[in-house]
Amino acid sequence: MSTATETKENPVSQNGHGSSHKQRKWQDYFTFSTDHKVIGIQYLVTSFFFYFIGGFLAEIVRTELATPDPDLVQPEMYNQMFTMHGTIMLFLWIIPAGAAFANYLIPLMIGAEDMAFPRLNAVAFWMIPVGGVLLISSFFVGAPQAGWTSYPPLSLMSGKWGEEIWIMSLLILGTSSILGALNFGITILTMRIPEMDLNSMPLFCWSMLATSALVLIGTPVLAAALILLSFDLIAGTSFFNPVGGGDPIIYQHMFWFYSHPAVYIMVMPFFGVISEVIPVHARKPIFGYRAIAYSSLAIAFLGLIVWAHHMFTSGTPGWLRMFFMATTMLIAVPTGIKIFSWCATIWGGKIELNSAMLFGIGFISSFLIGGLSGVMVAAVPFDIHVHDTYFIVAHFHYVLFGGSVFALFAGLYHWFGKMTGRMLNETWGRIHFALTFIGFNMTFLPMHQLGLLGMNRRIALYDPQFQSLNQVCTIGSYILAVSTLPLVINVLWSLIKGKKAGRNPWRALTLEWQTTSPPAIENFESEPVLWAGPYEYGIDSENEDEEDVEDMLTEVSAQS
Amino acid sequence: MKIPSNILTLIAGIALTLICLWYGQNHGLMPIAASAEARTVDELFNFMMTIATGLFLLIEGVLIISIFKFRRRKGDLTDGPPIEGNIPLEIVWTAIPAVIVFILAIYSFEVYNKMGGLDPMASHDMGTQMAHHHHNDNLVALDLEGQEMALGLGASPGNKDEESLVVDVNGLQYAWLFTYPDTGVVSGELHVPVNRQVTLNISAADVIHAFWVPQLRLKQDAVPGREAQLTFVPDRVGEYPIICAELCGAYHGAMKTTLFIETEAEYNQWVQNNTFAQESFLDEAVANYHVP
Numbered sequence: 001m002s003t004a005t006e007t008k009e010n011p012v013s014q015n016g017h018g019s020s021h022k023q024r025k026w027q028d029y030f031t032f033s034t035d036h037k038v039i040g041i042q043y044l045v046t047s048f049f050f051y052f053i054g055g056f057l058a059e060i061v062r063t064e065l066a067t068p069d070p071d072l073v074q075p076e077m078y079n080q081m082f083t084m085h086g087t088i089m090l091f092l093w094i095i096p097a098g099a100a101f102a103n104y105l106i107p108l109m110i111g112a113e114d115m116a117f118p119r120l121n122a123v124a125f126w127m128i129p130v131g132g133v134l135l136i137s138s139f140f141v142g143a144p145q146a147g148w149t150s151y152p153p154l155s156l157m158s159g160k161w162g163e164e165i166w167i168m169s170l171l172i173l174g175t176s177s178i179l180g181a182l183n184f185g186i187t188i189l190t191m192r193i194p195e196m197d198l199n200s201m202p203l204f205c206w207s208m209l210a211t212s213a214l215v216l217i218g219t220p221v222l223a224a225a226l227i228l229l230s231f232d233l234i235a236g237t238s239f240f241n242p243v244g245g246g247d248p249i250i251y252q253h254m255f256w257f258y259s260h261p262a263v264y265i266m267v268m269p270f271f272g273v274i275s276e277v278i279p280v281h282a283r284k285p286i287f288g289y290r291a292i293a294y295s296s297l298a299i300a301f302l303g304l305i306v307w308a309h310h311m312f313t314s315g316t317p318g319w320l321r322m323f324f325m326a327t328t329m330l331i332a333v334p335t336g337i338k339i340f341s342w343c344a345t346i347w348g349g350k351i352e353l354n355s356a357m358l359f360g361i362g363f364i365s366s367f368l369i370g371g372l373s374g375v376m377v378a379a380v381p382f383d384i385h386v387h388d389t390y391f392i393v394a395h396f397h398y399v400l401f402g403g404s405v406f407a408l409f410a411g412l413y414h415w416f417g418k419m420t421g422r423m424l425n426e427t428w429g430r431i432h433f434a435l436t437f438i439g440f441n442m443t444f445l446p447m448h449q450l451g452l453l454g455m456n457r458r459i460a461l462y463d464p465q466f467q468s469l470n471q472v473c474t475i476g477s478y479i480l481a482v483s484t485l486p487l488v489i490n491v492l493w494s495l496i497k498g499k500k501a502g503r504n505p506w507r508a509l510t511l512e513w514q515t516t517s518p519p520a521i522e523n524f525e526s527e528p529v530l531w532a533g534p535y536e537y538g539i540d541s542e543n544e545d546e547e548d549v550e551d552m553l554t555e556v557s558a559q560s
Numbered sequence: 561m562k563i564p565s566n567i568l569t570l571i572a573g574i575a576l577t578l579i580c581l582w583y584g585q586n587h588g589l590m591p592i593a594a595s596a597e598a599r600t601v602d603e604l605f606n607f608m609m610t611i612a613t614g615l616f617l618l619i620e621g622v623l624i625i626s627i628f629k630f631r632r633r634k635g636d637l638t639d640g641p642p643i644e645g646n647i648p649l650e651i652v653w654t655a656i657p658a659v660i661v662f663i664l665a666i667y668s669f670e671v672y673n674k675m676g677g678l679d680p681m682a683s684h685d686m687g688t689q690m691a692h693h694h695h696n697d698n699l700v701a702l703d704l705e706g707q708e709m710a711l712g713l714g715a716s717p718g719n720k721d722e723e724s725l726v727v728d729v730n731g732l733q734y735a736w737l738f739t740y741p742d743t744g745v746v747s748g749e750l751h752v753p754v755n756r757q758v759t760l761n762i763s764a765a766d767v768i769h770a771f772w773v774p775q776l777r778l779k780q781d782a783v784p785g786r787e788a789q790l791t792f793v794p795d796r797v798g799e800y801p802i803i804c805a806e807l808c809g810a811y812h813g814a815m816k817t818t819l820f821i822e823t824e825a826e827y828n829q830w831v832q833n834n835t836f837a838q839e840s841f842l843d844e845a846v847a848n849y850h851v852p
Contacts, residue, residue: 153766242784284639314768368616381671454803
């Protein structure tokens with residue numbers, strides 16, 4: 001397709017490489033750049049750097065769990081490993097990776113030159129490596145070992161400086177997240193091209209709008225909790241320390257008031273990614289645009305009033321447990337709407353089963369399992385049994401890995417061509433998908449059973465009766481580790497030798513595909529034209545040929 | 561052609577229903593249940609498993625069929641049909657999950673109530689002050705000062721008047737300590753007679769722990785400075801693990817002991833053996849048992 005486009009188009013305005021407009025040099029990616037595309041790629045590369053660290057820690061944890069005895073690392077070390085694994089994966093991989101796509105795509109999708117506050121944007125990014133390096137440096141003083149939830153009083157009693165570094169690092173990363181969200185929200189609300197109203201925005205923008213609202217409401221509460229915890233730790237106050245009359249349950253409420261919405265902060269940007277990827281490769285309009293757009297808002301709202309379902313066995317009275325059970329179950333409704341709508345989008349389409357689509361479908365099928373187990377754990381009587389067991393570990397990995405990570409890869413294969421000007425290799429992409437999908441399910445599916453049968457989480461030693469299932473999980477995690485190799489090879493190879501992407505390799509309709517790949521420094525050579533809705537596929541297929549979309553694209557660029 | 565495809569859908573629907581009904585009852589994922597309440601939790605889980613299996617097969621089926629049936633043919637560059645939505649269908653798939661979670665919420669509420677979760681004596685949080693230890697169930701509902709209230713699960717509504725065997729449970733890094741106020745027995749293991757109501761007063765000495773017996777489907781955090789309660793009627797003789805389920809430090813995984821559900825005679829024998837052995841430090845144990 002792209003070759004046909006290239007010959008037709010004006011060679012000057014087309015083409016990602018060697019064209020008339022100025023290109024970013026590789027050095028630019030190591031500077032305090034205010035270009036949203038540079039920042040987006042900085043976020044993405046940084047987040048993948050931390051992904052490898054977090055993944056390495058996960059492999060140590062799984063290797064330790066291959067046998068029932070704590071024989072690979074000391075128990076204190078083991079607790080540091082899973083604490084750091086959780087913290088890194090959430091705060092330094094998934095959240096920054098979501099911000100990466102948001103930074104790169106929002107201005108392009110709404111036809112803007114950059115974000116509303118470019119300098120703030122750069123500040124927000126550069127806090128990530130600072131916070132990340134600070135967090136990793138805690139290994140030198142003894143990393144935190146109270147879990148990523150860091151409940152007092154344990155967090156006040158196990159390694160003062162590791163814990164304090166963890167707090168400082170999270171405060172930095174949280175601030176970055178707030179600055180980013182401010183930028184995304186305001187950019188989406190005020191900088192769209194005039195023809196684009198809210199209901200003709202790409203769905204990714206809707207999901208980022210909802211995500212930004214959650215970040216702005218939730219993160220300050222986490223910051224408050226962490227600052228108070230820091231006082232308890234350093235200054236010996238007793239906000240949460242029961243020895244001095246403090247209340248550890250208050251910390252749990254404050255922590256989860258952010259950290260439950262944080263699940264949606266992590267997964268909703270990727271809901272948006274899926275809503276972009278699936279229609280393009282199924283060649284069909286998204287099914288129920290408004291339902292998907294507004295269900296993001298519904299999820300965001302409900303996400304703010306479910307936090308105590310993490311505390312059903314903790315210091316919560318019965319009526320509170322019942323209230324939070326009801327609100328939690330309600331979230332199944334907007335989430336269900338999304339899953340059904342994605343399926344209906346695929347159904348009857350003309351599916352191009354490339355790597356992006358494979359990861360997209362992999363996302364739906366894995367996230368579905370996380371959603372179903374999510375409704376189960378909402379039921380208080382059942383949650384009392386499985387809370388803090390491997391069932392929960394399975395559940396949240398199906399939500400965060402099955403949800404966020406599969407969609408992250410779908411987005412990577414989908415937009416890599418736009419970001420770099422070269423396409424990722426399909427064969428390596430498919431190998432990557434197959435290994436990820438098999439490894440993922442093998443690692444996390446058996447954990448459901450482990451939890452139900454009685455294996456609690458965050459333990460280095462466990463009952464020998466659970467060993468065989470644990471070994472399956474461990475082998476699965478090794479397959480997951482191997483799955484990163486084809487990805488790395490593919491990315492490095494494609495950067496140099498990959499097929500040229502051209503403007504619009506997928507024949508997609510959202511605005512980012514109207515500009516060159518990679519886009520010019522201020523995105524569009526001329527004001528982009530909104531000549532179709534974001535998902536109006538198949539409208540001209542009744543009596544005319546698909547070539548028309550190409551012609552229209554050429555026309556658009558020729559007008560410049 | 562229309563009729564066969566309808567019949568196919570019908571057959572698939574029946575097969576799907578049968579599979580999920582069967583799997584919902586025969587998943588074999590739960591351990592043995594050692595109390596009547598545990599079996600009601602299992603029934604709830606089986607019900608959820610039935611629905612989940614149905615939805616799982618439906619969605620995965622749609623995805624798999626799509627992958628095979630709706631693939632783009634080589635050289636076909638046209639788009640699929642421009643269907644942008646279907647309001648009645650969208651209403652249906654909004655309403656069905658809404659009805660399902662509504663039923664599920666009511667069902668869960670019922671089960672929780674049966675487990676004693678809404679017993680005013682046990683389901684209230686009275687903050688960080690310590691509960692006062694004397695047990696007079698009849699006065700609880702009228703107790704306006706909240707002196708008798710604790711967190712957790714109380715007696716099942718049918719067993720309200722039954723007298724409980726009270727055991728004080730204290731979690732500390734990395735062991736459980738069980739004190740029997742009636743007899744003064746202090747033990748590292750929990751022994752209870754079968755078919756008699758047991759009330760555990762759960763507290764923690766240092767950090768947060770969680771008392772979990774998988775076979776009773778019961779878990780309650782032991783929070784320092786707070787009193788929590790679990791009431792249950794074990795009905796199956798056996799030895800079951802007591803597990804700490806809340807991260808409590810490096811040796812969290814080793815914080816385990818055993819629940820012995822015994823016949824009345826075995827239990828009495830055990831009490832007797834331990835009473836003699838422990839008479840000497842009875843006073844000390846009583847004086848110390850609720851120091852955080």
